[in-house]
Amino acid sequence: MRITLKLFASLAVHLPAQARSRHRVEMDVEPGTTVAEVIRRQGIPPGQCAIVLVNGVWVAPPERAARVLAEGEILAIWPPVAGG
Amino acid sequence: MAWTKNVLRVNLEAGTCTTEPLNMQWAQDYLGQRGLATKYLVSEIDPKVDPFSPKNKLIFVTGPLTATMAATGGRYSVVTKGPLTGAIACSNSGGYFGAELKFAGWDMVIFEGASPKPVYLLINDGKAELVDAAHLWGKTVWETEETIKTQHQDPQIRVAAIGRAGENRVLYAAIVNDLHRAAGRSGVGAVMGSKNLKAVAVRGTRTDAYQMANPEAFFAATEAGKKVLAANGVTGQGLPTYGTQVLMNVINELGALPTRNHRDVQFEGAHDISGEAMHEKRPTDGKANLVTNGACFGCTIACGRISRMDPGHFSVKDKPQYHGASGGVEYEAAWALGAANGVNDLEALTYANFLCNEDGFDPITFGATVGAAMELYEMGVLTEQEVGFKLPFGSTEAMVKLAELTAKGEGFGKIMGLGSKRLCTKYGHPELSMTVKSQEFPAYDGRALQGMGLAYATNNRGACHLRGYMVSPEVLGIPVKMEPQATEGKPAMLKAFQDLTAVVDSAGICLFTTFAWGLSDIQSQIQAACEGDWSEERLLLVGERIWNLEREFNLAAGFTAKDDNLPPRLMKEPAKTGPQKGAVSKLDIMLPEYYQLRGWTKEGVPTAETRSRLGV
Numbered sequence: 001m002r003i004t005l006k007l008f009a010s011l012a013v014h015l016p017a018q019a020r021s022r023h024r025v026e027m028d029v030e031p032g033t034t035v036a037e038v039i040r041r042q043g044i045p046p047g048q049c050a051i052v053l054v055n056g057v058w059v060a061p062p063e064r065a066a067r068v069l070a071e072g073e074i075l076a077i078w079p080p081v082a083g084g
Numbered sequence: 085m086a087w088t089k090n091v092l093r094v095n096l097e098a099g100t101c102t103t104e105p106l107n108m109q110w111a112q113d114y115l116g117q118r119g120l121a122t123k124y125l126v127s128e129i130d131p132k133v134d135p136f137s138p139k140n141k142l143i144f145v146t147g148p149l150t151a152t153m154a155a156t157g158g159r160y161s162v163v164t165k166g167p168l169t170g171a172i173a174c175s176n177s178g179g180y181f182g183a184e185l186k187f188a189g190w191d192m193v194i195f196e197g198a199s200p201k202p203v204y205l206l207i208n209d210g211k212a213e214l215v216d217a218a219h220l221w222g223k224t225v226w227e228t229e230e231t232i233k234t235q236h237q238d239p240q241i242r243v244a245a246i247g248r249a250g251e252n253r254v255l256y257a258a259i260v261n262d263l264h265r266a267a268g269r270s271g272v273g274a275v276m277g278s279k280n281l282k283a284v285a286v287r288g289t290r291t292d293a294y295q296m297a298n299p300e301a302f303f304a305a306t307e308a309g310k311k312v313l314a315a316n317g318v319t320g321q322g323l324p325t326y327g328t329q330v331l332m333n334v335i336n337e338l339g340a341l342p343t344r345n346h347r348d349v350q351f352e353g354a355h356d357i358s359g360e361a362m363h364e365k366r367p368t369d370g371k372a373n374l375v376t377n378g379a380c381f382g383c384t385i386a387c388g389r390i391s392r393m394d395p396g397h398f399s400v401k402d403k404p405q406y407h408g409a410s411g412g413v414e415y416e417a418a419w420a421l422g423a424a425n426g427v428n429d430l431e432a433l434t435y436a437n438f439l440c441n442e443d444g445f446d447p448i449t450f451g452a453t454v455g456a457a458m459e460l461y462e463m464g465v466l467t468e469q470e471v472g473f474k475l476p477f478g479s480t481e482a483m484v485k486l487a488e489l490t491a492k493g494e495g496f497g498k499i500m501g502l503g504s505k506r507l508c509t510k511y512g513h514p515e516l517s518m519t520v521k522s523q524e525f526p527a528y529d530g531r532a533l534q535g536m537g538l539a540y541a542t543n544n545r546g547a548c549h550l551r552g553y554m555v556s557p558e559v560l561g562i563p564v565k566m567e568p569q570a571t572e573g574k575p576a577m578l579k580a581f582q583d584l585t586a587v588v589d590s591a592g593i594c595l596f597t598t599f600a601w602g603l604s605d606i607q608s609q610i611q612a613a614c615e616g617d618w619s620e621e622r623l624l625l626v627g628e629r630i631w632n633l634e635r636e637f638n639l640a641a642g643f644t645a646k647d648d649n650l651p652p653r654l655m656k657e658p659a660k661t662g663p664q665k666g667a668v669s670k671l672d673i674m675l676p677e678y679y680q681l682r683g684w685t686k687e688g689v690p691t692a693e694t695r696s697r698l699g700v
Binding site for chain 2: 058
């Protein structure tokens, strides 16, 4: 099953080197893989995952271990950021 | 006391500068900066006055924490009746000018009347004089600052000036200080131009300008505040590294990035103009757009962007004056100059942003007006003949050309200088102006984020993100996460944000501290700096009083509940793509509750009880 992982700002270092400039990579995962499992597999410190969106929809920290990803979904993650 | 207790009153018509004591009762009721200057303005001008009349006044004002050890304590504001909106205008800026003004011994400078000839105000501590500015008129902000410093042989003079946009009364002209910090919105620079006032130049060296109520407690409170900012992921790492521009991809993924005059809510070129892109090496010259970050006076966050353009870019190829490092795009500017028009060329955005700084005009309103003009052009309402060139969405060349014409006040730039409301009205389509009270939206779609829609509709200075930043709960989860499409709880959260923001804007510190600081962190610093009891409850009451005072001014100026509205596009045209697909604004659900929470009638007027409770 193929999903898209997008890691922005300082989290881009957890992407393969060739994917960092576009901040995205397509990856194959087993059916049933959760958001928390992708975070762990990529070696991203969970405390650095401040904004986690699946297809643009917020996934709160307590929901990440239960949120199962589906074929074609986009998982996007940011460290603590803000603007104005 | 953290106030200097001195007001400088400058009568531009008579050419006089006089000193008067600060009204300390008003300081107790309105704190400083935004609140206190609004109280002075409301007390001294007719709300119905023409903003360009000599009877309008222009107030430069600091807060009690300006020029202190408080982190970000470098803010000042400019308060006047705004020409873009006809409403109260209060525009806030950082840099070093505000602190310098306070170190010279002044809480506030009130300009009244209009000078018969161009002048600038020169302040050297307690001495103030109006100086002939004939040689500066027609010059840019950057030329003006350099000329004044050279003329007085003092590189440490701080200058706030207008460029040609302010002189030409571009309705969204800014006042720019320290070359690239700006009191940017609502056209305060055009009022300055109407008064023939080119610049305010200040040298402040007094160590006795103000006294702290409790110095030891102030050291402790400010030290604790700085530790909170440093330890917070947003203010300690996110903002210094990526600036506000890091939001570009966040807001786009969320489907809340207004694109092509709000026809779309996602921009396919967002990544190309994002904070991340500013860090990437360009294929053309191998260098990144971003050179370093920058900080204002006393700031321990340092979110500012310092950029250097690709010297081979078509816009600056033969203009070496733009090849050096200068103020780069913040999120709002990058959105307005880019996504709002469909332009994804980061270098072109940086150039247009340089022009906005150099000649003093608001990139948000300018960029949004370009978007409106492009839509009129694509509809065939606006023709190539009238504009002088083709103007389709996504045309980098057209956006750059319009920025140059607006800066100089030439050709179609004169029309652009009116803003989108007047532009769209002139061509028979006022509904295509993406504005509230004639001021353009910033970079968040009011359909996609319901709370931001309410914030825009109720904002006292027209559409703006800085008076109730509902993006915090709706996108960032600060202080709690609220679903973008939910309406429940939004009016109450917005009211709390608006009142708190009025306190921050009146204290002399930067709003960005509130990504980390709660009210208690701010309260302890104000309490230690200012005599008297400044409890959290009292501060929120001060904030609510300020909000209502601004509202009363607008009502007296002729605004009604009908002006607390959003353009039909946001009310009727559903968002086309992304997670908010199908959304329209639910303003009609939220607004009545908001009025009720504010203690206003159904017509949006503060009740007698509310007026009595707040003493407005």
